[in-house]
Amino acid sequence: MGWHEVMEAEAVRTAASPFESARFGRSVERLTVSAESAAELSDVRAVVLASDADIIILRYPAERVGWFAGLTTLGRTAIPADSLTYWRLRVGEGRAPDPEPGIWPGGAPATADVRALVRGIFGAYGNHYLANPLFDAGAALDGYEEWALRSAAQGDCVVVSGQAGVLALATLEEDTVRTEILLAGVVPAAQGRGVYGHLLRAVEDRAASRGAAEVVISTQGHNTRVQRAWGRYGFEPVQTVLTVHLIRNRLLV
Template identity: 55%
Template sequence: MGPREVTAVPAARTLASPLETARFGRPVERLTVCGENDPPFPAVRAAILESAADVIVLRYPAERVDWFAKLLTTGRTVLLADSLVHWRLAVGRGRGAPPAPGLWTGALGDPEAAGALVGEIFAGYRNHYAADPLFDACDLRECYADWTRGPVAAGGCLALYGPGPGEGESRVIGLATVADDGPATEILLAGVVPGERGRNRYAHLLAAVEDRARARGGTEVVISTQGHNTGVQRAWARYGFEPVRTLFTVHLVRRGLIPSS
């Protein structure tokens, strides 16, 4: 449910995050150590020391439990900003969703409509930005609207349609944005509007993504969310997804930027 990673690099180096830099009006960089061919901590520390960014958003494997204390030696203020849990589904193993009258899925190519819908779906949701007082003015609805534009423009937005207010009418009640990377299809954002929750609507979205992955010859669907978002993880488990890894998220803030009182 969360946005796609800005970068996942095999070597330890920070990369600029232009969207976040523009959004928050201060230099933001990212570094993701994804658990495959991990660089050792000294290399990560060196990359952090070389960066002049106000904020580095670092993600690293949760099993590196000793890293947090070591990050305190970088000279930056270290903020714990939740975790990111990754799940995976082998295409063809999803449990699907029973047919429901009036429900169907199709492409959504209107960025403004998708942005407004995702703002409604994620209203009140809190991600890692909430841990950082430098980002406290962030309107997450606008962030999520921004994150839909690229996938919509690339044809990677699936909408779930349901009965509308009038007879014979339909309306969009959910969406999923996706990106393909080799054999994997990643779900970037997915959800249904509040009034349609608890009715198995979400499973129809997952089934549509799995069908799309199968049609293009893909072998797996991957998705991630904040660790605290246990409700959606239960839905993934019911559908057939399995957890594969957890990354800690920390913000490394240049010393002196956060007021002491």
Template identity: 60%
Template sequence: MAVQEATGIPALVSRESPLESARFGRSIERLTVPEGADDSLSEVRDAASGSAADIVILRYPADRVDWFARLLATPGRDAIFADCLMYWRLRAGAGRRPEPAALRTSGVTGTDVVRSLVADIFHAYGNHYLANPLLDPADALAGYQEWALRFVREDSCVTLRDEETDDILGLATLDETEFRTEILLAGVVSRAQGRGLYAHLLKGIEDRTLARGAAEIEISTQAHNVRVQRAWARYGFEPLRALITVHLVQTSLMCADVGC
């Protein structure tokens, strides 16, 4: 989830998600409670109950620890807990850079190359869609591929390459504004994992951020992905915020799929 969805809106916002709806064959809306908003749980439940969407993907600040138990009583909706999204931040220039190596970062072209890289890097990633029995994990991975291709077209995708062979060892897609870089997808290909290469990918992103004069870098993942969060901590990132993800599904659909 891009950071502006969590922090760049002033109040409770519900919006249709046509790409997700088309991908999964279910009508999907996203309902986001931004950090610091005064929205009450009753407003959130009313918005979800009044929605005609099959699935409402709700995100709200994790400090509202009493909400989920009460979301279970949302009229016409079944609540599925779909993990917690953890955000981390680095001040550009403060990263703990790895020792120099025969590696470089550069752009990427070629639709098939990007699809293959995303499929390899993220095939086992436990994203929030996997919590919902109505959604096909293969469709979720296809969504990540489409997402990555969008940023390739915008020249906001970088690869980590072996300088000698030019082999692609890692991939990252970036949402870049004047003041910050948000890393949306980032990882090392399966054959090269466990060799400390992820830090070099982060270094390349930090260099790119500094070169264009931006001040900070943000990144997020599901709370269960502890391994990558350790890598961020080693590099110098610090935890920033946490958002709970809940899927509010039409009760009739859940009954039809898993039985009532």
């Protein structure tokens, strides 16, 4: 879920999700209330009641904690699906590691490398799809792979390599103001060796070369290990967003 939708959009944003609908065989709609939106629960209610989607993936600021009780009265089954935490780094303020022999940034990964990296890095990642009994975990991983391949095809990715090949991958979305890290991780065999810090440095260096002011990133709330790494590097927490799946009751019978 992009930074603008979560942090800056003024109105409630709703959109069909054709990729997810095709992947899971159910019509899926995304509904987002940003941190800066003045929307009320009544606005969300109106959108939900008008929707024909089988599943609505709703995200809203965690401070609106009282909303969940109201979501259970809309004629759908409301399933809590964890949270997203958003962090931000001002470019130039990262506590980057010193260069190390045998670890270097750069290079464009081949399609086969991207597939293997995503499956190795994210195969056990506890994403929000796992909360939904109608979503297949394997199909969710396929979605991550497709997402990463689209970024790689557009040149919107950074890798860190070593003698054994590509050690870490980050896929990006970039504009004139910021660089957003979409997916980022280190292959299991290279974890615990400080490679992740070199990956963040490569992203920050790329953002600086483009004149971007900040790097932003998000993860599921339970993923505290990576959040500690962000804190060590210099990222600061900005926002937590709750995720709720609203499912048509007849689909769960």
